[in-house]
Amino acid sequence: MSTPMHNIHFIRCQGFCALLTLCAVLMGCATERPYEETLGKRGWTLILHPAKTNPQDQMAYAQQLLREGNKKGALKQFKALSVFWTGAPEAAPAQYEYAKLLEERGNLFKAFDEYQYLIEHYTGAFPFDDVLQRQFNIAFHLMTTKKGKFFLFPGFSAPERGVPLFEKIVANAPEWTRAPEAQYLIGQAYELSGQYELAVVAYMASEYRYPHSAFAEKSAFGKTQSLYLLAQENPNDDQARDEAWAAITLFQNTYPKSEFSPTIQEYRKTIFRQRARAAYNLAYYYDRIAKKPKAALIAYENLVKLFPDSDWTGLAQVRLEALKITVENTHDKNP
CATH class of the missing domain: 1.25.40.10 (Tetratricopeptide repeat domain)
Incomplete structure (x- = not known):
């Protein structure tokens, strides 16, 4: 026979079970509530409406x-x-x-x-990698495909179109497996569009960000080639010529067995002749125009020392002998 106390416990248990059941029902209802947007619409949508x-x-x-x-x-x-x-x-x-x-x-x-x-x-x-690859494919297509094609008009190249896209890819995932290639292609796009200064900057970024990648050597070559082309565009710019010479020397020392070595060697020969010609022009200026025999003597001596096998070395040596006599005679007259 149950006691009053037992009945009280039984009633409490029933009440507790009922409360648990009610909570479960309420939670179930909460999970079934329709989605409510809290962030608001994205942009203006005058004619766009969901079905x-x-x-x-x-x-x-x-x-x-x-x-x-x-x-x-x-x-x-x-x-x-x-x-x-x-x-x-x-x-x-x-x-x-x-x-x-x-x-x-x-x-x-x-x-x-x-x-x-x-x-x-x-x-x-x-899928992050898939999206990056799709962005890469788009950037490469825009970089390498002509724009403005219409009927018989073939269009024209615009490789610089790929630059801002590749820059975003590198910023999105600098450690991605194709990030070194993307950075290299930024330099190539600038180079192909004739923007050699920007190409040099991009190639240098590729070299220093990804020194162990397969594109480090290609970037070094691209940088060197861009500096060489800058020197050819500005034949009277001594700094551009010297920077090209320094880049050529660095490339040959860093990559002595490179596939680009034959091209680099031709660039070296060209810059060597141009540097020798510039040295001769300087000496000639002191000699024939400024009429400063001492300065001309020093300039000719430097030319012979630095460019012993150049096309202008023979002319410099002839003038050296004459200038030595002139300078000595001047010294004798003004002891």
Whole structure:
């Protein structure tokens, strides 16, 4: 026979169980509540509207359109999802699909920017390496493909188009396996577009950021070649010529067995002749124009010493002998 105290305990247990059941029901209801956007829409959307009322159904609808081959419709609906429900779990996959469809349609600049938005706003919610590779492919295509093609007009090269894109890739993932190549291609894009000073800076960044990569030697060659071309563009610039000579010497010392050695050797011969010619011009100026025999004597002596096998060494030696006599006679007259 149960006691009053036993009945009280029984009633308390029943009440506690009922309370647990009520909490479970309430929690279940909470998990089933529809998604509510708290971050707000992304940008202006005057004509863009989602077909469904929640991100889950919107995602399913966009995917269905894609499976049915309606890529234009799928593109709009993926975009609508990422715009109207920016904080939903489906937003990142929708943004990814939207960018891929833009890329497939050939809207490459826009696709690159949408991949970039994915990287900047949805870290860890998408296949990072795949997105980087897609950005790389877009940048390389824009760098190497002519722009402005129309009917019979072949278009023109614009490699500099790839520069800001490769810069973003390196900034996105400086340790990525293709980051050294991306940095190298920045230098190459500048070089191909004739912006040699900027090419030198980019190639140097590649050398020092990634000294052990497969692109370190290529970057060193690109830097040297750019400095050489700068010297050819500015034949009267002694500093440009000296910087090219220093880069050539450094490259030969660092990469003595390089595949670029034959080209570097030709550059060296050209710069050597130009430096010798500049040295002769300086001596000639002191000799014939400024009429300063002592200064001319020193300049000719330097030429013979530094460039013993140049085309101007013979002329310098002839003048040296005459100037020695002139300087000695002047010294005798002015003891």
